[in-house]
Amino acid sequence: MASSPAISADGTIYFGPVSGNVFALYPDGAVKWVFPIGVGVFGASPALTLDGTLYVCGSNKVYALKTSSGLARSSWPMFRHDPRHTANAGLPFVFPPTLFSPTLQSDGQFTIDVYGEAGSTYQIDVSGDLSSWSVLTNLSATTFHTLIADPQAASYQQRFYRARMLP
Structure with missing residues (x-):
C-alpha cells in the first residue's frame, strides 16, 4: 500500500486503490467489502467525510461511496501530515521509483x-x-x-x- 488509509468512527479501515479495488476492513482486519474502480491513482489516499462519504479516484473518475460511519474524531496520523491534521510534515517527500x-x-x-x-x-x-x-x-x-x-x-x-x- 502506497497511501494512507482512512479510518471511520466505527473503526472501519478504507484503503485503495490496490489492484483496481477499494477495500473496507473491519478493525480486526477481516474484509468488510471490496469495490472495483479500475486503474487507480498510485499514492492517492481515500478521503472520508464526517457524514460518511468516501471519495476515491479510479479509471479517470472520482467515486463517492456511502459508508456506514463518518470520519473518526481522533488525531490518527495522515500520510505526509502531522497527527493533528493541521499541516504538512516538515520533511520533503521523496517518491522512490x-x-x-x-x-x-x-x-x-x-x-x-x-x-x-x-x-x-x-x-x-x-x-x-x-x-x-x-x-x-x-x-x-x-x-x-x-x-x-x-x-x-x-x-x-x-x-x-x-x-x-x-x-
Whole structure:
C-alpha cells in the first residue's frame, strides 16, 4: 500500500486503490467489502467525510461511496501530515521509483511502467541472476509515470529489473 488509509468512527479501515479495488476492513482486519474502480491513482489516499462519504479516484473518475460511519474524531496520523491534521510534515517527500505492470506486448516487446517523481532522473537496471546488474536505460521523468521497453527481454530465460533514483 502506497497511501494512507482512512479510518471511520466505527473503526472501519478504507484503503485503495490496490489492484483496481477499494477495500473496507473491519478493525480486526477481516474484509468488510471490496469495490472495483479500475486503474487507480498510485499514492492517492481515500478521503472520508464526517457524514460518511468516501471519495476515491479510479479509471479517470472520482467515486463517492456511502459508508456506514463518518470520519473518526481522533488525531490518527495522515500520510505526509502531522497527527493533528493541521499541516504538512516538515520533511520533503521523496517518491522512490517503483516498477509496475510488466507486460509482454502482442508484438513480443516487454514493457514496464516506472512510477516516480516528475523532474527526477532514474536508472533502470537488469539482471539475469540478481547478483550482477547492467544498465538498461536512464530516464528523466517528465510525469510521475513512464513506460519503458526492454527490447532484449525475449532473449533471456529470466530477467530481473530494478529502478534507482540518480542524484
